[in-house]
Amino acid sequence: MLLDLICFDCLMEQVNKGEPNVFDGTSIPTPFEQVNNDGIYEVNCAKGHKSKTIIDNINFEILFEYGLNAIVDGYYREAVSSITSAMERYFEFFIKTILRNTTTDFDSISKVWKKVSSQSERQLGAYIMLYFQAFSKEPLLLNQNKEVPFRNSVIHKGYIPTKDEAVNYGNSVMNIIEQSLIDLKQKFPKETELTFEHYGYKKKAEEEFKKIEKDTGIEQNFACVNIMTTIDVKHGREINPKDGRKGMVEDRIVSILKRREPRRLTLLKDKPKEK
Ligand SMILES: [Zn+2]
Numbered sequence: 001m002l003l004d005l006i007c008f009d010c011l012m013e014q015v016n017k018g019e020p021n022v023f024d025g026t027s028i029p030t031p032f033e034q035v036n037n038d039g040i041y042e043v044n045c046a047k048g049h050k051s052k053t054i055i056d057n058i059n060f061e062i063l064f065e066y067g068l069n070a071i072v073d074g075y076y077r078e079a080v081s082s083i084t085s086a087m088e089r090y091f092e093f094f095i096k097t098i099l100r101n102t103t104t105d106f107d108s109i110s111k112v113w114k115k116v117s118s119q120s121e122r123q124l125g126a127y128i129m130l131y132f133q134a135f136s137k138e139p140l141l142l143n144q145n146k147e148v149p150f151r152n153s154v155i156h157k158g159y160i161p162t163k164d165e166a167v168n169y170g171n172s173v174m175n176i177i178e179q180s181l182i183d184l185k186q187k188f189p190k191e192t193e194l195t196f197e198h199y200g201y202k203k204k205a206e207e208e209f210k211k212i213e214k215d216t217g218i219e220q221n222f223a224c225v226n227i228m229t230t231i232d233v234k235h236g237r238e239i240n241p242k243d244g245r246k247g248m249v250e251d252r253i254v255s256i257l258k259r260r261e262p263r264r265l266t267l268l269k270d271k272p273k274e275k
Pocket of ligand 1: 008009045046
C-alpha cells in the first residue's frame with residue numbers, strides 16, 4: 001500500500017510564487033511512500049526534493065485501508081489479519097475515548113491500558129461493557145459461530161481465504177467499526193477529537209521533530225496531510241452524502257484501483273524507449 005503524500009518544498013515553491021492555495025495536481029507532483037509505523041515520511045518527490053511529511057491519521061484508519069489494499073492485491077490472509085488489527089485498535093480507541101470522558105489525564109489512561117494491552121480478550125470485554133454503559137445497547141461484534149472461527153483459522157491455523165471470504169469479513173468489520181464510531185462521535189465529539197489528537201500519528205511526529213530541533217538546533221520543516229481513508233475519525237464519509245468513499249468493500253476496491261491509475265501512467269512515462 002502506498003500513501004499519496006505532499007512535498008513540503010513543492011508546497012513552499014507554490015506559496016512563494018504567490019499562486020492560489022488550490023492546486024490542480026499538475027504543478028505539484030504527488031509523492032508516494034510505503035506505510036510505516038511512526039507516521040513520518042521522507043518524501044522523494046518527482047522534482048528532486050527530499051522533504052518530510054507527516055500524516056494526520058490514527059493507526060486503525062491506516063490498518064483498515066491496508067487490509068483493503070491487500071484484498072486488491074490478492075493477499076487475502078494478510079487482508080484478514082490487517083482488518084482484524086484495525087478492529088482491535090479501534091476497540092482500544094473507543095475504550096480510551098470513553099475513559100477520557102471521566103478522566104482528563106491521558107497518562108493515566110495509557111497506564112491503565114497497559115494492564116490489558118497484550119490481551120485482546122480482555123480488551124474485547126472492556127469494549128462490550130463500556131459500549132453498553134455508554135449507549136444502553138450491545139455493540140455489533142463478529143458472529144461467534146461463523147466469523148470468529150473463520151478469523152481464528154486464518155490467523156492461527158494458516159487457512160488461506162478466498163477473495164469472497166476476505167470481502168465478507170471486511171464488510172463485517174467495517175460495519176462494526178463504522179457504526180460504533182458514528183455513535184461515539186455523536187455522543188462524545190470532544191473526547192473523540194481529543195483522543196484522536198493524543199494517540200494519532202501527528203502528535204508523536206511533531207514531538208519527534210521538536211526533539212530533533214532541540215538536539216540539533218536546526219529548524220524542522222514538514223508538511224502534514226490527512227489520508228482520506230474509508231474509516232475516518234475526523235472527516236467521516238457519513239458527513240457528506242456525495243463523499244466518494246461511499247459503499248461496501250466491493251465499491252472501495254473499485255475506488256482503490258481507480259486511484260492507482262495515474263501512478264501507472266507516471267511509471268510508463270520513462271519506459272517507451274525499451275521497445
Ligand atoms: Zn517537491
